[in-house]
Structure formats: C-alpha cells, structure tokens
Amino acid sequence: MRVGISSLVAFKEDIENVMFFAQNNGFSHVNIFVSEPHFSLFKDRTYFKQLRRLAQNLGLLISLKAPAFTQNLSSIDNDIGRIAVKYYERIINIASILDSDKVIIRAGMVFYPEKLHPKETFQVTISRLIHILEKAKDNGIKLLIENYPYDFDMIRDIDDMLLIKKYLRKIAFAFNIPHLFALKRKNFDINKINYVDVDCFIMGPPPSPYHVPYNIRELENVIALYYDVVKIRRKELILASVRKDLILRIKSLISEK
Amino acid sequence: MNYIIGVSTSVFPSLDIDLLEVIEKIFMHGFNSVEIICSYPKFKPSQIDKNLRERIRKLAAQLNIKLLLHAPFYSINIADHNREIREFSVREIIDTIILGHDIEASIVTVHAGLCFLPCKLMYRETMRILMDSLSLIVETAENVDIKLALEIRASEFDIGKPLELLYIISEINSKHLGITFDTVQAQLLGDPIKVYSLVKKYCLNIHVRDSRKGMEEMLAIGEGDIGFSSLLTEMKNNGFNGPFILEMNNLERAIKSKKEILKLLS
Numbered sequence: 001m002r003v004g005i006s007s008l009v010a011f012k013e014d015i016e017n018v019m020f021f022a023q024n025n026g027f028s029h030v031n032i033f034v035s036e037p038h039f040s041l042f043k044d045r046t047y048f049k050q051l052r053r054l055a056q057n058l059g060l061l062i063s064l065k066a067p068a069f070t071q072n073l074s075s076i077d078n079d080i081g082r083i084a085v086k087y088y089e090r091i092i093n094i095a096s097i098l099d100s101d102k103v104i105i106r107a108g109m110v111f112y113p114e115k116l117h118p119k120e121t122f123q124v125t126i127s128r129l130i131h132i133l134e135k136a137k138d139n140g141i142k143l144l145i146e147n148y149p150y151d152f153d154m155i156r157d158i159d160d161m162l163l164i165k166k167y168l169r170k171i172a173f174a175f176n177i178p179h180l181f182a183l184k185r186k187n188f189d190i191n192k193i194n195y196v197d198v199d200c201f202i203m204g205p206p207p208s209p210y211h212v213p214y215n216i217r218e219l220e221n222v223i224a225l226y227y228d229v230v231k232i233r234r235k236e237l238i239l240a241s242v243r244k245d246l247i248l249r250i251k252s253l254i255s256e257k
Numbered sequence: 258m259n260y261i262i263g264v265s266t267s268v269f270p271s272l273d274i275d276l277l278e279v280i281e282k283i284f285m286h287g288f289n290s291v292e293i294i295c296s297y298p299k300f301k302p303s304q305i306d307k308n309l310r311e312r313i314r315k316l317a318a319q320l321n322i323k324l325l326l327h328a329p330f331y332s333i334n335i336a337d338h339n340r341e342i343r344e345f346s347v348r349e350i351i352d353t354i355i356l357g358h359d360i361e362a363s364i365v366t367v368h369a370g371l372c373f374l375p376c377k378l379m380y381r382e383t384m385r386i387l388m389d390s391l392s393l394i395v396e397t398a399e400n401v402d403i404k405l406a407l408e409i410r411a412s413e414f415d416i417g418k419p420l421e422l423l424y425i426i427s428e429i430n431s432k433h434l435g436i437t438f439d440t441v442q443a444q445l446l447g448d449p450i451k452v453y454s455l456v457k458k459y460c461l462n463i464h465v466r467d468s469r470k471g472m473e474e475m476l477a478i479g480e481g482d483i484g485f486s487s488l489l490t491e492m493k494n495n496g497f498n499g500p501f502i503l504e505m506n507n508l509e510r511a512i513k514s515k516k517e518i519l520k521l522l523s
Contacts, residue, residue, distance in 0.1 A: 036338035111332070
C-alpha cells in the first residue's frame with residue numbers, strides 16, 4: 001500500500017524540503033497543502049515545472065489539497081461562490097502543470113443564510129461541483145471531496161457522501177479518518193464505505209490534521225478506527241500533521257500493526 | 258439619563274425582511290436604534306441601491322432612530338493569507354462603510370478576522386496582514402467620519418480576544434476605531450465584568466444578549482447566566498449610555514430585555 005505525506009509537515013518551509021523529507025523517509029507521494037505562504041497559487045509556470053521535475057527525479061507523486069478555510073462552494077452569495085470556483089479552477093490548472101493525479105477539495109460550508117435556504121444552497125453547491133468536476137476531467141485530474149467534522153460542513157460522514165453521489169455519480173472521496181473520529185458517531189456502520197468511491201485515506205492527529213492544538217491522547221483510537229476501515233477497503237494513505245516526528249510516529253504505529 | 262437602546266436585525270431571524278418596515282416596527286416598540294446585519298441574500302451592502310439608501314436615511318431621521326451597521330462576516334476574512342479572499346473581504350467592509358455614510362449610520366461593527374491553521378502557525382505574519390487590511394478600512398472610515406468597532410470574539414477561530422483588540426487599536430491609533438463588547442462572547446471568555454474592564458475605554462457599542470455558561474445563545478436578559486445587574490452598573494458607572502443593541506433571536510425577547518435593561522440602569 002502506498003503511503004504519502006501532506007506538505008503541511010513543513011508549513012514554514014519550501015515544498016522542495018518536504019520532497020526530500022518524503023524521499024528520505026520512504027514515502028511515495030507528497031500531497032501539497034495549498035495555503036499561502038507555504039504554497040502560492042500565484043507563482044509562475046517555471047516554478048511549478050521545476051517542482052514537477054524534482055518530484056520526478058526523486059520518484060515521488062504529487063497531489064494537491066485545497067483546504068478552503070474561507071472559500072465556500074456552498075455560499076448563496078454569488079460573489080463568494082465565484083471566488084471559490086476560481087480558486088479551485090486555478091488549483092486544477094496548477095495540478096495539471098505539476099502532473100498531479102488528484103486534487104482534494106472541501107465541498108462547502110453551510111452558514112446561517114445557507115441554512116435558511118437549503119434547496120438553493122444544495123443546488124448551487126451541486127452546480128459548482130459539476131463545473132469543477134468537468135474542469136478536472138478535462139485536465140485528466142481526479143477530484144476528491146474530503147469529509148470535515150464541523151457542524152457547518154456539507155460533507156461530514158458517509159451518509160453525506162452517499163447523498164451527494166446521487167447527484168454527482170462520478171465523484172470520489174478522500175476519506176479523512178480523524179475527521180470521522182471527531183464526529184463521535186455511535187453505532188456507526190463502517191460497512192457503508194463500500195458504497196462510495198474512496199480514492200485515499202487521510203490520517204493524522206484528532207480532531208483534525210489541519211488544526212492546532214491537537215489531541216495526541218486519542219491518536220491510538222484514531223489508528224484503531226483506521227484499521228476497522230482498512231479491513232473493508234485498502235487504499236492509498238496520506239499522513240498529515242504539522243509535526244515531522246508525529247508523522248514518523250504514525251507511520252511506525254501503522255507499520256507495527 | 259437618556260439611553261440609546263436598540264435591536265439587532267437578528268430579532269428577525271428569517272432575514273427576509275423589509276428594512277423600512279423594520280425601522281417603523283422597532284420605533285413602534287419604543288426602541289431608538291437599530292443595528293442592521295449586512296448579510297446576503299437581502300442586505301449585501303453593494304446591492305442596496307441609491308433610492309433605498311435615501312429612503313432608509315430619511316425614515317430613520319424622521320423617527321429619530323440611530324442607525325448602526327454590522328459588516329458582513331460569513332466567508333469574510335480581512336486577515337486571510339489568500340490575496341483574493343482578503344481583497345474581497347476588505348471591499349465588502351468598505352462597501353458597508355459607504356452604505357453607513359449614505360444612510361447616516363454612526364457605527365460599523367466589524368470582525369477582526371479569522372484564525373485558522375495558517376494564522377495559528379504564522380500569527381505575527383497574520384497580524385501584519387490584518388493591520389494592512391485594517392489601515393485601508395480605517396482610512397475609509399475616517400474619510401466619511403464613521404466609527405469602526407471591532408467585535409470581541411471568543412472562538413478559537415477568531416481574532417478578537419480583548420488583548421488582541423487592544424493591541425490592534427494601539428497599533429492603528431485612530432480615533433475612529435473602537436470596540437463592540439458582546440455580553441455572550443465575554444461570558445465565553447470568562448467573567449464578563451473583567452472582560453469589560455479591560456476594554457471599556459474603547460467601547461463604542463454593546464451587544465446585549467444572555468446565554469447559559471459555555472453556550473452561545475441569543476436569550477433575553479434573565480434567561481441565561483450573565484449577571485446583568487452588576488455588568489450594567491459597571492457600564493453606567495463608566496458613563497456609557499449606549500448604544501445597547503439587543504441581539505436576541507426574536508423581537509419578543511428584545512422587548513422583554515428592554516424593560517429589564519431600563520430597570521437595571523435606573
């Protein structure tokens with residue numbers, strides 16, 4: 001099974017450094033965390049081509065992760081929606097230059113005005129996702145939606161994935177294990193994962209690999225959940241954390257099992 | 258003493274309301290101020306046309322209603338590391354200030370910014386970005402003589418803790434920049450009186466609502482755990498006579514709270 005890392009592991013460093021770290025520690029893949037100033041979407045084409053060459057020389061694959069902290073595909077404000085679409089389009093273009101195979105996105109966030117207009121919110125989200133999916137397909141890139149644990153997130157668990165799949169049959173998912181763990185679902189039927197197209201799993205400290213502080217005491221429980229999932233589906237794994245030592249610890253804990 | 262006691266448009270939770278009707282309605286219920294939450298889909302500042310602006314201004318002046326605005330805050334982050342988001346956010350707030358000028362509003366409440374992972378890992382750089390954005394915004398506010406009030410925010414994803422706001426105010430150093438104190442946000446931070454004591458010098462506006470401890474609710478005074486009697490006494494002793502904006506989730510709660518607030522301030 002292939003194991004990659006998120007470039008988040010060296011947020012204050014260049015992507016080049018993450019690539020060397022990945023190669024030295026036996027990772028097959030770097031998932032670039034698209035967030036300024038760590039990774040800018042506004043650099044020129046030459047820079048991205050250099051990154052692609054370096055990854056090829058080191059034998060690494062590249063994918064992109066768009067965290068979308070503020071960009072909101074589900075906003076019923078067209079200006080906000082347009083910014084989110086433009087952001088993902090730009091990321092897909094860069095993914096194409098980098099020869100990436102996939103882009104991981106956040107489906108959207110449902111705030112108070114969206115809650116008051118659920119039908120419109122769902123419609124605009126689907127129509128924007130269709131547009132981005134087509135753009136990704138034209139560029140030979142697989143678009144993956146990642147689950148998030150927050151109340152306002154559009155895609156939180158497998159039921160949400162199944163619902164959106166009714167409208168976007170070709171959509172695939174990046175399944176974030178600590179995010180699922182953070183939902184604290186009881187009597188949760190993990191077998192439902194068989195009905196969604198999971199392309200990769202994301203592992204890191206709870207409640208979220210994209211959050212500090214994190215809860216290190218729960219890490220073993222998250223790994224246990226990962227093993228429950230892996231009994232059903234085996235897919236590529238991406239490790240994500242802001243700490244290199246923690247990434248290596250998770251890697252070794254997973255290898256031990 | 259004459260107090261300025263108003264309501265937030267949060268008391269009309271459907272957001273599907275006519276602003277002119279709102280002004281008339283709150284006047285009928287004896288309020289002398291209203292804070293308009295500028296949010297899509299109905300009250301996005303750039304979409305409020307000249308004619309409506311003029312009608313709002315005239316009606317508020319005729320009924321002697323003091324107008325305040327709350328700048329947009331959903332998917333808005335003036336401290337964002339992403340240039341497009343940041344520029345959009347600054348533009349939305351500047352649009353709100355211009356709307357404020359056109360309708361003769363006195364105060365615009367603004368959220369200082371959001372603090373997600375990039376902010377947490379690069380806090381200093383984030384604050385520098387925030388200062389750049391705020392300088393532009395404050396310059397506009399100074400030009401049209403509107404006061405900006407940064408709201409106290411307790412969430413870990415918000416910039417807006419009392420010490421952060423005091424730092425921002427000292428750095429920006431403008432007479433047009435102050436603070437909106439929110440009673441529930443203050444309770445989430447600890448003891449509301451202690452929080453108020455920290456920021457009272459810069460307090461331009463108070464959001465009044467009650468909540469149970471550890472919760473973020475929009476209850477009437479007395480329905481939650483905030484000790485309003487001592488808090489309002491502290492405000493009164495500080496010479497603050499409003500605006501007290503009742504930020505409840507329905508008009509009945511605001512009407513009930515107005516009676517209570519007047520009783521406690523008397």
